[in-house]
Amino acid sequence: MYSFKNDYCEGAHPALLKALVESNMQQEEGYGYDTFTKEAIRLLKEKIQNPDIDIHFLNGGTQTNLTAISAFLKPHHAVIAPHTGHIFVNEAGAIEATGHKVITVPGYNGKLKPEQVEAVLAAHPDEHTVRPKLVYISNPTELGTIYKKDxxxxxxxxxxxxxxxxYVDGARLGSALMSAENDMTLAEFAAYPDAFYIGGTKNGALMGEALIIQRDELKEDFRYSMKQKGAMLAKSRLLGIQFTELFKGHLFWDLADHANLMAQRLQDGLAANGVTFLVQASTNQLFPVLSDQLIEELQKKYSFYIWQRVNEKTSAIRLITSWATREEKVDQFIADVKAIKNRIEKKQTSFA
Amino acid sequence: MYSFKNDYCEGAHPALLKALVESNMQQEEGYGYDTFTKEAIRLLKEKIQNPDIDIHFLNGGTQTNLTAISAFLKPHHAVIAPHTGHIFVNEAGAIEATGHKVITVPGYNGKLKPEQVEAVLAAHPDEHTVRPKLVYISNPTELGTIYKKDxxxxxxxxxxxxxxxxYVDGARLGSALMSAENDMTLAEFAAYPDAFYIGGTKNGALMGEALIIQRDELKEDFRYSMKQKGAMLAKSRLLGIQFTELFKGHLFWDLADHANLMAQRLQDGLAANGVTFLVQASTNQLFPVLSDQLIEELQKKYSFYIWQRVNEKTSAIRLITSWATREEKVDQFIADVKAIKNRIEKKQTSFA
Amino acid sequence: MYSFKNDYCEGAHPALLKALVESNMQQEEGYGYDTFTKEAIRLLKEKIQNPDIDIHFLNGGTQTNLTAISAFLKPHHAVIAPHTGHIFVNEAGAIEATGHKVITVPGYNGKLKPEQVEAVLAAHPDEHTVRPKLVYISNPTELGTIYKKDxxxxxxxxxxxxxxxxYVDGARLGSALMSAENDMTLAEFAAYPDAFYIGGTKNGALMGEALIIQRDELKEDFRYSMKQKGAMLAKSRLLGIQFTELFKGHLFWDLADHANLMAQRLQDGLAANGVTFLVQASTNQLFPVLSDQLIEELQKKYSFYIWQRVNEKTSAIRLITSWATREEKVDQFIADVKAIKNRIEKKQTSFA
Amino acid sequence: MYSFKNDYCEGAHPALLKALVESNMQQEEGYGYDTFTKEAIRLLKEKIQNPDIDIHFLNGGTQTNLTAISAFLKPHHAVIAPHTGHIFVNEAGAIEATGHKVITVPGYNGKLKPEQVEAVLAAHPDEHTVRPKLVYISNPTELGTIYKKDxxxxxxxxxxxxxxxxYVDGARLGSALMSAENDMTLAEFAAYPDAFYIGGTKNGALMGEALIIQRDELKEDFRYSMKQKGAMLAKSRLLGIQFTELFKGHLFWDLADHANLMAQRLQDGLAANGVTFLVQASTNQLFPVLSDQLIEELQKKYSFYIWQRVNEKTSAIRLITSWATREEKVDQFIADVKAIKNRIEKKQTSFA
Incomplete structure (x- = not known):
């Protein structure tokens, strides 16, 4: 059984573990004051080309979203998000649990349009409604699409x-920025959001997300919010070491690049065998549309999510590749799809 | 500079790192469904001798306290705690941030007495006050003392x-149960609280606390609470592997034992040099009372917290030992105290 | 200028004021323990024909909804509502502010179908989503429609x-139960919801809603929730006296009946002049579709809400009648619509 | 049975009811936009001699405190209050329910000293604790004492x-400002707090408190907070009319003055009969210390709270006078105390 279920099936890239092991007995301050965290912050400021940002390391995506958004907003403020937004769909009501409504609009391929933002504002004119204050988007989106610079x-x-x-949820930001379609560097991208996070969990770390706060009024006392939400790790070195490893050279980009290449290879191979896709994506998530019979056969050898029913006999599945995806497994998957499709078609022909 | 500041200065016990490295490329389910988490749960149920408990692994103490307490209580319920309780003093108002008042009483050496609980109940008779519903204690307490079985x-x-x-906060539970004064096994201890947690962060893990829920009405839907509070790790293997290593043999107890022994050695050595203590403790925290001049000298070679002023010229400091504390550093510290004291006394004599 | 803007333009029915004046200097207990509140509870239990319900009086609709729903739910629970639901649209995010997501479905004429509830449940299968726990509907709905018994x-x-x-929001419940379409008595209606409220503010009281809790597990400690949310009035007599007046005889029903009759008269008169309606309603809210030019003329003499644009040249307005609506004003409004329409049509003919 | 239990035993001052009755059928806008609310705001700005303040009318003290404080603070902010503060003792954890810790210090006769504020700040140095941000005091305090200008x-x-x-809780502000000890006018007083409220409920209104916001950064969007907390009345005229009546002439002050005079008369009469008091107060609350036997006798004719046990045989009771307290009842109470005391003493003498 090989898993294309997500990009957190394996542990961490070996270089990160090596760094953990090597520094293990070194005594360090806790709660973000260790030398590794400081170094990771220095490296990220360099890559983002902005010394005036604040950077904090948190443990996971839901935690980062809820800690940041609840710190940024006043009680009567609401969030605007596309209806596929991770905070709306898959975070157990974490934002609402901090007191804030998430207002959604349909989105297009997971993305939000400026005119949709303005429509939400028009529909929320006074104190009988909440006041929309923060726009939440994900890059790449939950459908694997990305935002272009424009x-x-x-x-x-x-x-x-x-x-x-x-605010940009960058759980898979590496994959977005390494996409063939992307037209921004990290520094160019970073100039737009008031705050965003760079995901580590889904790009080779054991856990960890780097929250970047650019707007001054959002920076104040953020460490209080982290502590209050249980998001501050005593052994912060665990995050500092990993982000230092990811960003001291090219590792973060190489890992995302590998994930994208594996997705591209999978997409090309499936398309060559007549498979179509729910969304045209360019990152590490694919949504091929397959017959239920084919899906059933594939589930014997592979694990993946069934995303949504398309029609009576076909569904879209979700395949995710990662820094750890093995090329031969991708090729095997394509070969299996081809073989099973042939078998099914033959059977149908012989019945006909 | 050697640190007695806390028990999370170093990384993890090497056996835990080794297990992380060895299992690293194994594909696993996430969010608590990995094989290691299952094994760690099995092991803990065995040690606790109770198959009917629920066990969840969370990332840190504040996170565990706020997730558990907010899941257990209704909005009008309050917590009773001694005024030294970690949730009241050092968690940035995390419990209140989930909507619950923490009612404190003075405590005695960090502990809570049954009659204090009843006094709080008497002072909260109706709906003009909150309804006290959960008693929070720590074992060991924040002053290093422990609860005896009675x-x-x-x-x-x-x-x-x-x-x-x-509810028992067991951030350093290993140290309590390995204390020379302790008269309970883990299983005997575990029979009392409706819920408690066993701390990993402060006993050799990179991070991680095991929450044990015993009372049935508190078990339902707890995974929802974890997800909603951002407390569910995608790569839950990170916690599963570490707790498996800690509990598959004696490691958890050996590490706590070492910490206690180092504390005992430190206490004996200091006492032999005429040092007195704020509290008589039997775990891995010590509160020696030293002259400010002595403290100033020690700070040049050691890092530790200054706990509280005792009188005009003396203060109590906090020394914490851990699984990683080196015996020679303990001995050196004692020797340094002795030497500095002598030097100071000589000087005073010569001035006299 | 005469207002059809809402059903809270005037003060209270004179009988309520008279009772307030007459009892004014009588000393009473506060916070719900006054003799009038007790009497109002007795009367309501009698009308509902159920001695085992709990009844509490609160100040307004948003307050009642937020106090009740937040008392009933655990933090990970969510509400299911039609997308026109008052809690979702017009209560400033009050439910989310207590931590709970409101999941909406399109509804049909403001109503919710059982299959929509089941679809929401199917889309919320595990702890990555919230757990839907409470169904919120309004009777009558925000569009003036009502639920039939089936x-x-x-x-x-x-x-x-x-x-x-x-849970049923009964801000205008009197109007629903007095509707010509309605097929339930108050007692029959009351048998269905686990909790609901009977609106006083919109049916002749200065303020006040009667919350009825039927399900036993929702009753416990509700007074704590009221106090905690600032929903408990010191001079609770103010609510007790008014509800006693409304329910000691037929007043509550007479007032709702008058409001409905005025709406019916308005609807008949407008329809006779060729006006169509956005929704076919049978309570005290009407949504006539008028040309923008006609609306502009009417606004010089009447105040009302413009509800939504229907096409380039027409919009639906909302007209609300109440216990205080004067018949001659209804007739005048109809006459004015007729006259203005004629004038506009003539002008258009002369231009043609 | 005559009640000295609180200052909300009766309804409203007749002038307020009269104004309600007279304006009853006048159509008005809701939610604070009625003409009466506007007039009341105009009058209060005049009395406070400051046109740049924002004024909002809410329904009760707990509601005002929780709505204001939760609107003013960010999630990691805490409140500093004397331990007798109403928000800490008698509001069912309403402030904590909005997410904010209330840090208390002992206070002196219900008052807070500047040095206590600074001590709290010193004890909350970093993100492991909450950040104190708002000082809550009551004037008069919960013990009937008042703050002098200095x-x-x-x-x-x-x-x-x-x-x-x-922030000043002015539930009984009228009584403080009419106290013989007071050395500030309303306008002088109002210059100090960033926000405070003037209580109507306890000074002759059916309900209602006027919240004054002076500091600009606290003003923004406050109506959203009111709506979200269920604190905005549809028929806001109910509050507007009452506050207009209270402040269009001297009524508010006359009512407070009467309450204070009655308290003074009671105090003088009791003192003349040898009664001592727990606190030396100058407003409308008294805390006479009486023998339990005397208390028991008095309870047959009067209702009041037993405040706290003083020693084995005596307790302090709380007597509250109000705008409605009748002079002959005060005199009767004094006479009864005298008579009962004599009877008891005689009995004791005869036993001796």
Missing amino acids: ELRALKEVCTKNNLYL | ELRALKEVCTKNNLYL | ELRALKEVCTKNNLYL | ELRALKEVCTKNNLYL
């Missing part, structure tokens, strides 16, 4: 015009 | 009588 | 089957 | 110096 700038402009915060 | 049983009785939950 | 029973059944609470 | 100014200075908000 799209992000347009969203930023509508936010600026309406005094909204722009 | 004390714990008495607290349990007052809880049962008044339909209160008893 | 519809309510069907919703109750789907709730019972899935262990969900059924 | 005391208030000193508190304001310590707040300004440490960037804390000063």
Whole structure:
């Protein structure tokens, strides 16, 4: 059984574990004051080309989203998100649990358009409704699509015009920025959001996300929010060491690149065998549409999510590749799809 | 510079890292469904000698306390704690941030007495006050003292009588149960609280606490609470592997034992040099009372917290030992105290 | 200027004021223990024909909804509501502010179907999503429609089957139960919801809603929740006196009846002049569709809400009648619509 | 049975009811936009001699405190209060339910000293603790004492110096400002707090408190907070009319004056009969210390709270006078105390 279920099936990239082992007995301060965390912050500021940002390391995506958003907003503020947004769908109501409504609009391929933001504002005119204050998007989106520079700038402009915060969930940001379609560097991307996070968990770390806060008014006392939400690790070195390893050279980018290449290989191989896709993606998530019979056969050898029913006899599945995905398993998967499809078609022909 | 500041200065016990490295490329389910987490649960149920408990692994103490307590209580319920309780003093208002008042009483050496619980109940008679519902204690306490079996049983009785939950913060539970004063096994201890946690972070793990829920009405849907509070790790193997290593043999107990022995050695050595202590403790925290001049000298070679001023010229400091504390550093510390004291006394004599 | 904007333009029915004046200097207990509150509870239990319900008086609709729902739910529980639901649209995120997500479905004429409840449950299968626990509906709905007995029973059944609470917002319940379409008595209606409230503010009281809790597990400690949310009035007599007046005889029903009759008269008169309606309603809210030019003219003499644009040149407005609506004003409004329409049509003819 | 239990035993001052009755059928806007609310705001700005304040009318004290404090603070902020503070003792954990810790210090006769504020700040140095941000005091205090101008100014200075908000709970502010000891006008008083409220419920209104916000950064969007907490009345005229009546002439002051005079008369009469008091107060609350036997006798004719046990045989009771307290009842009470005391003493003498 090989898993294409997600990008957190394996542990961490070996280089990270090696660094953990080597520094293990070194005594360090806790709670973010260790030397590794400081070094990781220094490296990230360099890569982002902005010394005036604040950087904090948290443990996971839901935790980062809820800690940041609840710290940024006042009680009557609400979030605007596309209806596929991770905070709306898959975080157990974590944002609402901190007191904030998440207002959703349909989105298009997982993305949000500036005019949708303005429509939400128009529908929330006074104190009988909440006040929308923060726009939440994910890059890549939950459907594997990415924002181009023009799209992000347009969203930023509508936010600026309406005094909204722009927040980007970058659980798989590495994959977005290494996508063949992408037209921004990390530094160019980073100039737009008021805050965003760079995901480590889904790109080779044991756990860990780097939250970048750019807007000054959102920076104050953020460590209080982390502590209060249980998001501050005593042995913060665990996050500092991993992010130092990821960003001291090219590792973070190489891992995302590998994940994307494996997805591309999978997409090309499936397409060559007549498979179509729910969404045209360019990162490490694919949504091939397959017959239920084919899916059933594949489940004997592979694990993956069934995403949604497409019609009576076909469904879209979700395949995720990662830094750890093995090329031969991708090729085997393609070969298996081809073989099973042939078998099914033959059977159907012989019945006909 | 050597640190006696806390028990999370170093990384993890090497056996835990080794297990992480060895299992690293094995594909696993996430969010608590990995094979290691299952094994760790099996092992803990065995040690606790109770198959009917629920066990969940969380990342840190504050996170465990806030997730558990907010899941257990209704909005109008409050917590009773001694005024030294970690949730009241050092968790940035995390419990109140989930909506619950923490009612404190003075405590005695960090411990809570049954009659104090009843006094709180008497002072909260109706809906103009909150309804106290959960008793929070720590074992060992924040002052390094421990609950004896009789004390714990008495607290349990007052809880049962008044339909209160008893919750024990076991951030350093290993140290309590390995204390020379302790008169309970883990299984005997575990029979009292409705829920408690066994701390990993402060006993050799990179991070991780095992929450044990015994009372049936507190078990339902706890995974929802974990997810909602951002306390569920995608790569849950990280916790599963470490707790498996700690509990598959004696490691958890050996590490706590070492910490206690180092503390005992430190206490004996200091006492032999005329040092007195704020509290008589038997775990891995010591509170020696030293002259400010002595403290100043020690700070040049050691890091530790200054706990509280005792009188004009003396303060209590906090020294913490851990699984990683080196015996020669303990001996050196004692020798340094002795030498500095002598030097100071000589100087005073020569001035006199 | 005459207002059809809402049913809280005037003060209270004179009988209520008279009772307030007459009892004014009588000394009474506060916080719900006054003799009038007790009498109002007695009367309501009699009308509902159920001695085993708990009844509490609160100040307004949003307050009642947020206090009740937050008292009934655990932190990971969510509400299911039609997307027109008052708690979702017009209560400033009050439910989310207590930590609970409101999951909406499109509804049909403001109503919720059992199969929609089941679809929501299917989409929320595990702890990565919230757990839907309470179904919120309004009767009448925000569009003036009402639930028939069969519809309510069907919703109750789907709730019972899935262990969900059924909660009915009865801000205008009097109007629903006095509707010509209605097929339930108060006692018959009351048998279905686990909890509901009977609105006073919109049916002749200065303020006040009567919350009825039927399900035993929801009753416990509700007074704590009221106090904690600032929903307990010191001079609770103010609510007790008014509800006693409303329910000691037929007043509550007479007031709702008048409101409905005025709406019916308005609807008949407008329809006779060729006006169509957005929704076919049978309570005290009407949504006539008028040309923008006609609306503009009417606004010079009447105040009302413009509800939604229907097409380029027409919009639906909302007209609300109440216990205080004067028949001659209704007739005048109809006459004005007729006159303005004629004038506009003539002008258009002369231009043609 | 005559009640000295509190100052909300009766309804409203007849002038308020009269105004309600007379304006009853006038159509008005809701939610604070009625003409009466506007007039009441105009009057209060005039009395406070400050056109730049924001004024909102809410329903009760707990509601006002929780709505204001939760609107003013960020999630990691805490409140500093004397341990007798109403929000800490008697509001069912309402502040904590909005997520904020209330840090208490002993206080002196219900008052807070500047040095106590600074001690709290010193004990909350970093993100492991909450950040104190708002100082809560009551004037008069819960013990009937009042702040003199110097005391208030000193508190304001310590707040300004440490960037804390000063908030005053004025549930009985009229009584404080009419106290013989008081040395401030309303306008002079109002210059100190960043926000405070003027209580109506306890000074002759059916319900209602006027919240005054002076500091600009606290004003923004406050109506959203009111709506979200269920604190915005549809028929806001109910509050507007009452506050207009109270402040259009001297009524508010006359009512408080009467309450204070009645308390003074009671105090003098009791003192003349040898009764001592727990606290020396100058407003409408008295805490006479009486023998348990005397208390038992008095309870047959009067209702009041037993405040606290003083020693084995005596307790302090709380007597509250109000705008409605009748002079002959005060005199009767004094006479009864005298008579009962004599009877008891005689009996004791005859036993001796």
